[in-house]
Amino acid sequence: MLYIEEMKNKILNGNLITQAQAFSLYNQPLKELCAAANEIRKHFCFNQFDICTIINAKSGGCTENCKFCAQSIHNDTKTNVYPLLSDEKIIEHAKRNHEQGILRYSIVTSGRCLSDNEITKICETVKQLRSQVDISVCISCGLLNSEQYKKLKDSGITRVHNNLETSRRNFPNICTSHTFNDKITAIKAAQSVGLQVCSGGIMGLGETPKDRIDMAFTLRNLGIESIPINMLNPIKGTPFEKNRRLTDEEMRRIVAVYRFILPTAFIRLAGGRCLLKDKGTACFLSGANAAISGDMLTTAGITVENDIEHLNALGYEVKLCNE
Ligand code: SF4
Numbered sequence: 001m002l003y004i005e006e007m008k009n010k011i012l013n014g015n016l017i018t019q020a021q022a023f024s025l026y027n028q029p030l031k032e033l034c035a036a037a038n039e040i041r042k043h044f045c046f047n048q049f050d051i052c053t054i055i056n057a058k059s060g061g062c063t064e065n066c067k068f069c070a071q072s073i074h075n076d077t078k079t080n081v082y083p084l085l086s087d088e089k090i091i092e093h094a095k096r097n098h099e100q101g102i103l104r105y106s107i108v109t110s111g112r113c114l115s116d117n118e119i120t121k122i123c124e125t126v127k128q129l130r131s132q133v134d135i136s137v138c139i140s141c142g143l144l145n146s147e148q149y150k151k152l153k154d155s156g157i158t159r160v161h162n163n164l165e166t167s168r169r170n171f172p173n174i175c176t177s178h179t180f181n182d183k184i185t186a187i188k189a190a191q192s193v194g195l196q197v198c199s200g201g202i203m204g205l206g207e208t209p210k211d212r213i214d215m216a217f218t219l220r221n222l223g224i225e226s227i228p229i230n231m232l233n234p235i236k237g238t239p240f241e242k243n244r245r246l247t248d249e250e251m252r253r254i255v256a257v258y259r260f261i262l263p264t265a266f267i268r269l270a271g272g273r274c275l276l277k278d279k280g281t282a283c284f285l286s287g288a289n290a291a292i293s294g295d296m297l298t299t300a301g302i303t304v305e306n307d308i309e310h311l312n313a314l315g316y317e318v319k320l321c322n323e
Helices: 002-012 019-026 030-045 087-099 116-132 146-155 180-192 209-221 248-261 304-313
Strands: 048-058 104-109 136-140 157-161 196-198 201-203 226-231 266-269 290-292
Touching (some): 002 019, 002 030, 002 248, 030 248, 048 087, 048 266, 104 116, 104 157, 116 136, 180 196, 196 226, 201 248, 209 248
Parallel strands (some): 048 104, 104 136, 136 157, 157 196, 201 226, 266 290
């Protein structure tokens, strides 16, 4: 208890905690840890809540071997496979989401990276989308270089999503077709042209508490302010299909410690939220202040309408944050 108070006050006074302190916090009593994380969130982020939706704009057929992923050709899953969706489909989907109150929308494509032709096509889609819908557009499209990111930025993209997924130590256990350094290089390339970066990871990939804390510090060192936290939804046909699902309490603990490490960030519940008994409510009172709403890439999610109603009841104001 005393330790939690001491660390909380350190943060509220404008200081950052060390890795060793984060590790000590990880083992503190859950209820008090979460209450203090909620106070830190309120102090730095007020009642702002950032909500976004995504579209799976190109699905399956990915050459990479991420062991959690339904879209990898190395995994025997029944996922849909289709090439880049048309302008019409993407814009129509964005419009529908905007009408429901969504202010941030992400175009997600499977694969290691996009071809130059695909980038040109997406840039055209984004220009049209931005002229028709007042929505902020993000993209999640693998590992690009700064020139490619610049084209996307010029078309109207404001933010790039690229998850680290796990710690540097654990990364080779989940993927060997690209490296942790490839991820960092892509994140820095996006930042170098003035794009914001959204990056986090998946919990339940066989990582230790230390791995979780290490990833949070890598994100802090990269200056990431939007941090998706996914809970592995083990998918049949992937090497991780038998991984143990995390409990609600484990997710709350992770979220709370992330809030201590990253006091000003938007900590975003992402994939796997619908596996939580309360669909994320306790996490939203333990430091999380952002979420992906609607369906995930290959799994069903929670409707935008339900989310917004519920978040308002929790005292949050859903708005476009960090623009
Ligand atoms: S690179 Fe992306 S789409 Fe491809 S297997 Fe990995 S997570 Fe899935």
